[in-house]
Amino acid sequence: MSTYKVVIVGAGPAGYFAALALQNLETPELQFSIDMIERLPTPWGLVRSGVAPDHPKIKSVSKVFEKIATTEKFRLFANIELGSDVTIGQLQEKYDAVVIATGSTIGKTLGIPGEDLLGSLSAADFVPWYNGHPDFANISVPLDCETAVVIGAGNVAMDVGRMLALEPSELDLTDTADHALEIFKESKARKVYICARRGAEHAAFTSPELRELPKLEHTNVLMNKSDINGAIARAGDSPEKDVKSNLDAMLLIAGLENKGHARTIEFLFQHTPISINGTDRVESITYSTPKGEVTVPCGLVITAIGYQAAGIDGVPYESGKVLNKEGHVKDNIYVVGWAKRGPSGVIGTNKSDAAAVMEKLVSQLAAPKNAGDIAELLAGKKHIDQSAWEKLNAHEVAEGEKAGKPRRKVIERSQACEIAGI
């Protein structure tokens, strides 16, 4: 029997699904001992820090992750960062294979004037802020304005728009970070525009998310019927299934009456931002549209136009992704998830993707190295292991229960480590 040591870097969906794929590939002759490194004190990646708090069902996939993590021969090393606490070279030496699953966390920018003004943010900062990611707890989110603009035509833009336009008491029973809930409650924003550069037929929203919008109880959702009819005409007689399903959902929204709520989300298509304007902070945004330039007064602009991967020394990158050939990077390094593909696909997409890469990894294994593991590299740096994480997790859930929430997140790293008992 051969036991191979594999280290997975990043405890998001792709990391866990890579671990599951290795566990599924085990035979009596082929065994894996899996170590997972995570830079935050908490695992689950974007399931914790990305998925919107008003979509709690989606987060139940974390139960699958916990099942994978509580199997024999799996160890969690949270609060350990590849790049600062250990290097890729060190991991390559100790392990038979290294799997990069670090995701794609840097927000793409538009490159237009005014993007640096106070009140202009990336969804890559705003989303982790409301989700209690420790690195974003202190960013400034000025919600003292009547109108906010979200730029983008995907589900992240829709999440951001919804979070801005929900009646904040609807978030009371969610795991929204306490600091964000406080600011949402004081928010003066009543009008939220979601703006797309192209026509509705090109939007990357998915139809289940669109179909949920009319169910919002305290928010008007507006789309212009002639925009959607124009998109239907441009899409032609046999549009792709997803496009048709999106356009059907949008036509339904465009047919809704304005319910007269105080809060509104309005979709603007064929609006290309050309400048964000203001002296000390955002005061308006100017678009180019088929009818000419339009300037809309607003105090907050959030850009949700995609993500790129943060670089790690010793790992090759190209176009915001880890350079790879079907998941193989070089030597004994592999990559899965958003670090491999870029920011596309839902949580489940990472499962089949990781399974294919792990099959490749297994096909390329040489004899086991038996060269030690990460414990020898940490030089006294304390980490959160699975049982310490379970303690922190139980604390968050118990604190949440007192207020009827699924959990109350611990934000500060030092506090998380203390509660985890390290």
Ligand SMILES: Cc1cc2nc3c(=O)[nH]c(=O)nc-3n(C[C@H](O)[C@H](O)[C@H](O)COP(=O)(O)OP(=O)(O)OC[C@H]3O[C@@H](n4cnc5c(N)ncnc54)[C@H](O)[C@@H]3O)c2cc1C
């Ligand atoms: C705002 C938002 C909302 C979304 N909502 C949904 C949804 O509702 N439904 C759905 O199906 N999908 C949703 N998705 C998509 C889904 O989150 C992704 O498909 C999935 O999270 C990608 O998994 P990943 O493991 O590649 O990356 P991630 O989830 O980003 O995980 C990467 C992990 O690596 C860690 N890491 C990064 N660098 C290092 C390092 N140097 N050392 C150690 N650890 C490191 C990170 O801290 C993180 O925990 C959403 C995505 C976003 C951005």
